[in-house]
Amino acid sequence: MFDxxxxxxxxxxxxxxxxxxxxxxxxIDGERIIDxxxxxxxxxxxxxxxxxxxxxxxxxxxxxxxDYVASATNxxxxxxxxxxxxxxxxxxxxxxxxxRVILSELQRISSHLLWLATHAIDLGAMTPFFYTFRxxxxxxxxxxxxxxxxxxxxxxxxxxxxxxxxxxxxxxxQKLVDKFDGAMDEYESLLTTNRIWKRRTIGIGVxxxxxxxDWGLTGPPLRxxxxxWDLRRAQPYExxxxxxxDIPVGKNGDTYDRYLVRMEEMRQSNRILKQCIPMIQAxxxxxxxxxxxxxxxxxxxxxxxxIESPKGELGYYIVSDGKTTNAYRCHVRPPxxxxxxxxxxxxxxxxxxxxxxxxxxxxxxxxxxxx
Amino acid sequence: xxxxxxxxxxxxxxxxxxxxxxVMVIVMAMTWIERRMLGFxxxxxxxxxxxxxxxxxxxxxxxxxxxxxxxxxxxxxKIAYFLxxxxxxxxxxxxxxxxxxxPEPLTVTRVNVGLLLILALTSTAVYGIILGGWASNNKxxxxxxxxxxxxxxxxxxxxxxxxxxxxxxxxxxxxxxxxRYQEAHSWNFFTQIVACFVFFVAMNAESNxxxxxxxxxxxxxxxxxxxxxxGMKFAFFMLGEYTMMIxxxxxxVTLFMGGWTLGMFNLGLxxxxxxxxxxxxxxxxxxxxxxxxxxxxxxxxxxxxTFPRFRFDQLMDLGWKWLIPVALANIVVTGLxxxxxxxxxxxxxxxxxxxxxxxxxxxxxxxxxxATPQKVIHxx
Numbered sequence: 067m068f069d070x071x072x073x074x075x076x077x078x079x080x081x082x083x084x085x086x087x088x089x090x091x092x093x094i095d096g097e098r099i100i101d102x103x104x105x106x107x108x109x110x111x112x113x114x115x116x117x118x119x120x121x122x123x124x125x126x127x128x129x130x131x132x133d134y135v136a137s138a139t140n141x142x143x144x145x146x147x148x149x150x151x152x153x154x155x156x157x158x159x160x161x162x163x164x165x166r167v168i169l170s171e172l173q174r175i176s177s178h179l180l181w182l183a184t185h186a187i188d189l190g191a192m193t194p195f196f197y198t199f200r201x202x203x204x205x206x207x208x209x210x211x212x213x214x215x216x217x218x219x220x221x222x223x224x225x226x227x228x229x230x231x232x233x234x235x236x237x238x239x240q241k242l243v244d245k246f247d248g249a250m251d252e253y254e255s256l257l258t259t260n261r262i263w264k265r266r267t268i269g270i271g272v273x274x275x276x277x278x279x280d281w282g283l284t285g286p287p288l289r290x291x292x293x294x295w296d297l298r299r300a301q302p303y304e305x306x307x308x309x310x311x312d313i314p315v316g317k318n319g320d321t322y323d324r325y326l327v328r329m330e331e332m333r334q335s336n337r338i339l340k341q342c343i344p345m346i347q348a349x350x351x352x353x354x355x356x357x358x359x360x361x362x363x364x365x366x367x368x369x370x371x372x373i374e375s376p377k378g379e380l381g382y383y384i385v386s387d388g389k390t391t392n393a394y395r396c397h398v399r400p401p402x403x404x405x406x407x408x409x410x411x412x413x414x415x416x417x418x419x420x421x422x423x424x425x426x427x428x429x430x431x432x433x434x435x436x437x
Numbered sequence: 438x439x440x441x442x443x444x445x446x447x448x449x450x451x452x453x454x455x456x457x458x459x460v461m462v463i464v465m466a467m468t469w470i471e472r473r474m475l476g477f478x479x480x481x482x483x484x485x486x487x488x489x490x491x492x493x494x495x496x497x498x499x500x501x502x503x504x505x506x507x508x509x510x511x512x513x514x515k516i517a518y519f520l521x522x523x524x525x526x527x528x529x530x531x532x533x534x535x536x537x538x539x540p541e542p543l544t545v546t547r548v549n550v551g552l553l554l555i556l557a558l559t560s561t562a563v564y565g566i567i568l569g570g571w572a573s574n575n576k577x578x579x580x581x582x583x584x585x586x587x588x589x590x591x592x593x594x595x596x597x598x599x600x601x602x603x604x605x606x607x608x609x610x611x612x613x614x615x616x617r618y619q620e621a622h623s624w625n626f627f628t629q630i631v632a633c634f635v636f637f638v639a640m641n642a643e644s645n646x647x648x649x650x651x652x653x654x655x656x657x658x659x660x661x662x663x664x665x666x667x668g669m670k671f672a673f674f675m676l677g678e679y680t681m682m683i684x685x686x687x688x689x690v691t692l693f694m695g696g697w698t699l700g701m702f703n704l705g706l707x708x709x710x711x712x713x714x715x716x717x718x719x720x721x722x723x724x725x726x727x728x729x730x731x732x733x734x735x736x737x738x739x740x741x742x743t744f745p746r747f748r749f750d751q752l753m754d755l756g757w758k759w760l761i762p763v764a765l766a767n768i769v770v771t772g773l774x775x776x777x778x779x780x781x782x783x784x785x786x787x788x789x790x791x792x793x794x795x796x797x798x799x800x801x802x803x804x805x806x807x808a809t810p811q812k813v814i815h816x817x
Contacts, residue, residue: 073576075577082656097580097749186745187656188656189656189745190647190648190650190654190747191743191744191745191746192475192479192742193478193742196480197479257745260744260745262648262744262747262751263745265747265748266746266747266748417748417750418580418658419654419746419749422656422657
């Protein structure tokens, strides 16, 4: 009865809410999305190829640049993969392990805060942005005090950590940890029960648990669908088995559930940090490195190691030929890239306004998608 | 001087020039106040560099916009593109001739169908946005323009319907008489509280402000209808938006908040008293009016700091499925009360509704996350 006039719209690469340089080719009928096709590669820097021409320690700063809002977890995944390849995973001192956990949980909180800020501003609520950045700033100050950098931390080394905590650092951390739950309540009071927020997120971008597994989703998008799968629990690394934390999962697999999951994850990360502080005080000072040779030349072989980054399963696949000091091949499995695949399925049939909700809820970082 | 010229030309023009300059000053001040207020809402400072408290930011911004390059997109419809930013301002500024700011001489022109004329004028403001969005030759602008068309046409209906209750109470379309009626009885805010809320929501939607800022929706449509506009043309769109905000606040104050009167706590400042005080009384009345208007302007800012944006279909839902039926029901209820000759008794309903709202507002506490496992699949 009616003619369908499709319109093609380039959503990005220069668009305020594609979180970088994602380009989505939208086919729309009025405001309704008929088809969406993500086009990636605008931020491709050939990181994996670079890894083949640098010694193993030289690669660490380059991992920072992939998921640039969560560089500590990127470092962690890489150094653990190399340690696994070298067979020294068991030799990492307890203090270094705890420091790694503290840094990566802080990073998880700061990454999730950035997600919350941008997600909210995409849906038109501008105030949460400034509230979350207030706390994120303090986390970045802690990073700066530890390693001198705020964003690209380069804060882990193969075999341990570069240095011990500066004096007073733990006290600052304790202060942040103590007030963080209150800050979380403040964010939630702005959004969680807000009717407009609920109407904008409930039932948007629904992914069933089976679909989520089929798409290979990991991280909050998977848990939001009700699948209890967290690599910190499923394939424990560092000292996570000794720490108590819950894995929040959603029920409906929609944007609101993923929002709740991430909010709860921040509280759980805070809980982990609270446990870590007395534990790290009990370890001897200065024991932050395993004794390994200066030149890192792993034996011939290959390794795949993955950790739970804030966005999902971050995996490193490294092949060593056993002769040189650089990797023969290094492949990164970035969570954002894999999670982004599900985006067209999630937005089909929704309106353009939901497009930004879905991009926000997948929580992509284009540095990681394109590498 | 000829009497007719004095009555119909000299005084109206003089009054309008004064009103116009005050409105322009408010618009300029609002650009500063809004950002400053938002700053305080959002744990930051807002503009505080230019002049004392950053006050001169209000001047620095127009100067910057004046000096900006005026871009005309290729293949843009030149005339429509030029008209786009101009059209919303003209009806907005014309409305200021009709609003009573104080006792009798303090309106530019007193028209006995003032309210009708205002409704007619404000509804033409949408043309500018549609034209601008369409003429930009940009898909996002077009969508912004279309959204705005649908939104403003839809919200005209509850906007108009909510006013009907006030008309029935006062029995006149003359804004001056409506204010006098409120002074004699009680503010329509109490007796027409439902209409007041409908009007309030509709006026937010009419002036394209958060949570109804879908036509510009910077995170969805880049900047909607004014994506392609730069320099002074862009400034004119902003001017139009702020003018409409002031117009709507003025209407709100006139129709529901008793205009220049102070309600039951009038401190003896009745219209007759103010009129007798001469120039001082006029300034006082205008100041009271202005204070009330500024309160509603701040509510606009408060909303912007608090709410996320509606989605387009939800916006239509709210307009057609909620506001219009509620406004219609209000007309029926008001009619019944008037038939019973007890229209002022509706004030008690108003107070009861207010009490309920406050009860629910202060009862609710920030909720904790409720994500709990229900359907757990163990991936293996």
